[in-house]
Amino acid sequence: MVLNTSKSMLDKIAWLNKQEDITKFSKLQLQKFLFLYEMFQFVEKKDSDFTYLKAYKNGPVFSNFYGDITYREAEVQDYLKQKQCDFDIDESNARISQFIINTLTDSELSDLTHQFKMWSTHKEEIDAGKKQIPMSEKDITDDDIEILDLLKSSEPDYDYEILRIDQKNFVFSKEDFMNLNEEHLELLDSLSTNEELLNPVYVEVESSGRLVID
Numbered sequence: 001m002v003l004n005t006s007k008s009m010l011d012k013i014a015w016l017n018k019q020e021d022i023t024k025f026s027k028l029q030l031q032k033f034l035f036l037y038e039m040f041q042f043v044e045k046k047d048s049d050f051t052y053l054k055a056y057k058n059g060p061v062f063s064n065f066y067g068d069i070t071y072r073e074a075e076v077q078d079y080l081k082q083k084q085c086d087f088d089i090d091e092s093n094a095r096i097s098q099f100i101i102n103t104l105t106d107s108e109l110s111d112l113t114h115q116f117k118m119w120s121t122h123k124e125e126i127d128a129g130k131k132q133i134p135m136s137e138k139d140i141t142d143d144d145i146e147i148l149d150l151l152k153s154s155e156p157d158y159d160y161e162i163l164r165i166d167q168k169n170f171v172f173s174k175e176d177f178m179n180l181n182e183e184h185l186e187l188l189d190s191l192s193t194n195e196e197l198l199n200p201v202y203v204e205v206e207s208s209g210r211l212v213i214d
Helices: 007-019 028-045 064-072 074-081 093-105 106-114 123-127 142-152 174-180 182-191
Strands: 053-056 059-062 160-165 168-174 201-205 211-213
Touching: 007 028, 007 064, 007 074, 007 093, 028 059, 028 064, 028 093, 028 106, 053 123, 059 064, 059 106, 064 074, 064 211, 074 182, 093 106, 093 142, 123 160, 160 174, 160 182, 168 174, 168 182, 174 201, 182 211
Parallel strands: 168 201
Antiparallel strands: 053 059, 160 168, 201 211
16 A cells, blocks of 8 residues: 655654654644644755645644545554665654654643644634644744744753653753662652643753752
8 A cells, every 4th residue: 555655754754763663652743743844944944845844733734644544553663663774864853753752641732733833824714623734834933933942942952861750741961860769760750740840851860869859
């Protein structure tokens, strides 16, 4: 069966699958990965592609990939198994997009994409129940670019590990992550229900063993 998703887009998903098994991600996370990647590309005046991007209640959706991953998932997986190298992708923008989908919940990812004027300009149509609303780069505003600039600075400039506890995603340096003990984990477990902490939660382990929450 022929897939509707372009080779270029499938390569982006194949790159992500090479980093970590994409079956761990929700379909919403995969959509947000693709959307954020193309947005970062656009802002940096690099090759970007918003073909088949539609506005839906939960945010932007690439309808071609939605159809393939929903109804032809086996064929998508076959492509991913065959595609193990030579990815046509900007790794810097791919990695920050990967970081974002790994450190926000599905509802937070939806809320994030709702902040973009590129999506909210269609909110009235969405609320009226209209489907398959085309989205275009011409609707990207300076406010959208400002959001992307903030997101770009969210990825740590050091090697990191992400610890997921309930709905919280704690980010550590690899060294600090290796030094976590039972007492630390118990404290983090209690913090995971703190609604004032917003994802991603950056944590540092001081030499004394004290946890510092950013």
